[in-house]
Amino acid sequence: MIYEMTVQIRVPDMEEGQRWYETLFNKKPHFIPHAGFAEWELIPGCWLQVAEGLPSNGCGPIRLGVVDLEGERERVMNELKVGDFKIFSRKEVPVKWATFTDPWGNKIGFFEYMEGQEKQAQINRILG
Template sequence: MNQLTGVTFQVRVSNFEEGQKWYETLFNRKADFIPHGNFAEWEVIPNTWLQVSEGVPSIGNGPLRIGVENIKEERLRLMEKLNCTIEEVNTREGVPAAWCTFEDPDGNLIGLFEDLAKTS
């Protein structure tokens, strides 16, 4: 196998304009690349892209988990800005991560995680 150079993950939204605004709020910025109508991309971290496309959402798709420095603060920010419910932050003994999951308006599963090994 050749060396891997990147990752893309695509979610479909039923209304592109609303979906694009939702993901702009999630990432706290505009899309990095809009190659054509009804398709936007964010480079989440170097060479890792989320593509948002208009189409029929795949229910239960994901979760796409996004690493954050402070999961509790980001969870509160997103609940306020996106006016949504996000489950409580989960941890498990022996697992050096905290995580929580929620849905975008089309049912795509999104999650946050915090690397607890970095903070201890």
Template sequence: MIYEMTVQVRVSNIEEGQRWYEVLLNRGPDFVPHHGFAEWELLPGCWLQLAEGEPTVGSGPIRLGVKNIEIERDKLINILDVEPFEIFNREEVPVKWATFQDPWGNRLGFFEYRDKKEMANRIEEVLGQPDRLV
């Protein structure tokens, strides 16, 4: 039985990396057990670990579900100096999606449900509470 998961990305400078990921995730880490390591619990039982070390080239992307992919893309470009990136949308796919890189080359991405009712249902299912902002 699998009941939790962690995903780790590495950055060459933990202080710079932690500041960058704090802006990306809109908050500080939930757990910093020692220097060179920080963790965010993105969803119950789903952790993103940031570790100081050599980034793994070509891994990912780790895609995060967002309510508005365009707003999140603009934030990354304007605040974090991420290179502009394209948002993809295909009729047969229920989400819009995009991929970008952090300054260390880790591949990340966003996705947004095209059907807002489906998005609200997923938020309630995952978080166990209705999304009052939809």
């Protein structure tokens, strides 16, 4: 039985990386067990670890569900100076999505359910 998950990405400068991800998530890390490592619980049981080291090429993206994709796009472009951030959709896919990179090449993305009831049902299912 799987009941929890963690995903790790690496940044070469931990201080700068932690600051960038604090801005992305609008909060401080939940857990810093030692130097060179910070962890955020994004939703119950789902943790993102940022560790000091060389980023992995060709991995990702890690896509995070958001309530307002356009609003998050504007915030990330303004606060984190992310440039290439295009939103995509397809008729047969129930979400719209976008992918961008952090300053170290890690691929991050957001997605949003296009149908309001489905979006709210997912939020309620996950967050209660």
